Amino acid sequence: MLDFQMVVGGQDRAAENGEWIESTNPFTGRPWARIPRGTRADANAAVEAAAAAMEDPAWIALSASQRGALLRKVGDLILANAERLADLEVQDNGKLKAEMLGQLRYLPQHYYYFGGLADKVEGAVIPSDKTGMFVHTVHEPLGVVVAITPWNSPLLLTTWKLAPALAAGNAVVIKPSEHASVSMVEFVKLFHEAGFPPGVVNVVTGYGNECGVALVEHPKVAKVAFTGGDAGGRAVYQSAAKSLKHVTLELGGKSPNIICEDADIEQAVKGAVSGIFAATGQTCMAGSRLLVHEAIHDRFVESLRRFVSAAKMGDPMADDTQIGPVATLPQFEKVLSYVDIAQGEGATLAHGGRAYSGPGCEEGWFIEPTILTNVDNSMRVAREEIFGPVLSVIRFEDDDEAIRIANDTPYGLAAGVWTNDLSRAFCYTRALKTGTIWVNAYRVVSYAVPFGGYKQSGIGRENGQEMIKEYLQTKSVYFNLEKEVPNPFVLR
Structure with missing residues (x-):
């Protein structure tokens, strides 16, 4: 039996209550590893670490080009560790090694793509109808993002959220499925090896009703990106709506x-x-x-x-x-x-x-x-x-x-x-x-092509150039170039 820890603020972390969840190998039907049974306190600690990273010059003072370089380095590290990570995923969820290794070897392309896109996000100078005004827009990160991911392709579906979120300059807390968390905690360590500052990428393991809810409800979380069933998606949506959080939902299908x-x-x-x-x-x-x-x-x-x-x-x-x-x-x-x-x-x-x-x-x-x-x-x-x-x-x-x-x-x-x-x-x-x-094809996806659903299959899209905007907010800036301010009692 192998024990794996959560990663919070760049440090390994056991559950505050000292409890564990056993991970069972679907091929043998026997437990093979343990992950921490995270609590609300663990979830709060992870969000606080991410929020601190969003105030840390080591992260927020990086240029977009520097963020892109870090992402590309992560891509290299994933490729070097693909075999090991694929083995962990197979033991966790029972999917074919051929498929999981293929996903892991393709995964770096996502980080190269969004690493290259990081410094291509441009604001605009807007020709304003208001004379004497110089107007432009800038795009800024949302802040702390929570990524909740399922057990079927944990690292791939996390990457669909994590790569654009980091390219946009956010900090992320990942909550993987309790059925497939082992590969995730090992995966996150690669980001610290690549040079991401502590707290930029965190992972909390445990049950949704114990630590997942706490992450969604936390007031310092700006966005929740969720992949899972429609019932879980509705619960996340309702909870996030209470504090008007941004939400991306990739839900089920009957295709x-x-x-x-x-x-x-x-x-x-x-x-x-x-x-x-x-x-x-x-x-x-x-x-x-x-x-x-x-x-x-x-x-x-x-x-x-x-x-x-x-x-x-x-x-x-x-x-x-x-x-x-x-x-x-x-x-x-x-x-x-x-x-x-x-x-x-x-x-x-x-x-x-x-x-x-x-x-x-x-x-x-x-x-x-x-x-x-x-x-x-x-x-x-x-x-x-x-x-x-x-x-x-x-x-x-x-x-x-x-x-x-x-x-x-x-x-x-x-x-x-x-x-x-x-x-x-x-x-x-x-x-x-x-x-x-x-x-004349089926089950083909690409980091460059948007993916998401109509109706109850979700809200928003993942992958593609437009995806990075799901993790950004737009700020409009007006410069008054005139010396006199007109009638202050009237909207200009």
Whole structure:
């Protein structure tokens, strides 16, 4: 059993109450590490450390170019430590080593990108209609930012918040999921190694209702950036609204992956697999609703079933493993319960649907990749986010019906469209109410491309040039160039 500490003000910190939370390896089902069970006092200490950093010349007196240099150095350190950090993430959340190592090796690009963007944030000289006035704007950091991140891709989704927040000059307190905190506390140490002053980057571990709430409620916090489920997002939004904090929310999805009758079936099958069975379905952008044109429905489902049947389940550390375990025991039980709910509502189990304990998977939380057919869009399995390897297949007759079904959801995070007709593809991209649309692809993200949702899938965007403005506030400055002040009783 390994013990890991929080990082507050540049120092390792145990929980004030001395208590711990065990982290369980989803592949073995056994505890392997402990993290501090942070309290309100620990949360307050982290915010105070971040607030102090926002008054410290060692941070606030740095030029934007100097901040960018620090971020680029972090990128180099992440690359040097990618293997070690990926191993920690796999033990924490059970995702494939191949995926987590790929994410870690790509992560430096985010810090190079926002490091380069740090000194490209420019104010403006505004031609004013007020004669005798010289007017300009400047952009300044918000202050203390709290980043609350989930267990499925902790370092990647934290980076989506952390890189632009630091490029803009803020100080950050990270609250990772209690199910995946180990890689985070080791990750944060790289920022101090790179030369960031103490308190600029902090991490508090523990439960949301014990230390997470305290972070959101703290009066010195200017912004909360949250990734997680819609219920958690609503709670964060309501709490942050009490003190009018800035908020970015990247929430859940029930994303449609649409297969038109002219699609390349072989490639579209791969796209369906990528949409829902990659990462064991534990991704907010999962293409969990597969809309298939009735003309190819049966052939497509059979091809998909054969493809999935050959997928190798097993040790997520192994190079040839394609599907790993579900990350937590409660999630494992939840996913299986939805399979029962779906069949109770009339869906047909076409493949999987059971716990798996085959060779090499005897101890972990494995679920067979599950395909449900005869799903109606009104069923719970088609409307509620499951966050597991469960695919709901829905027939459609024509493009209008596909668009109607696709948009008939409270979510709007992502969508996929598979067609060889360019005009049809453009029609879909215009009609679908979702933040990201892939045409003949699925589950592709970039540090340079905005990501976020419509409707209940969130507020704001992450990644891309515009993202840095989510962590800045604008100040307008008027210089009076005239010697006389006109009538003081009248608005100028």
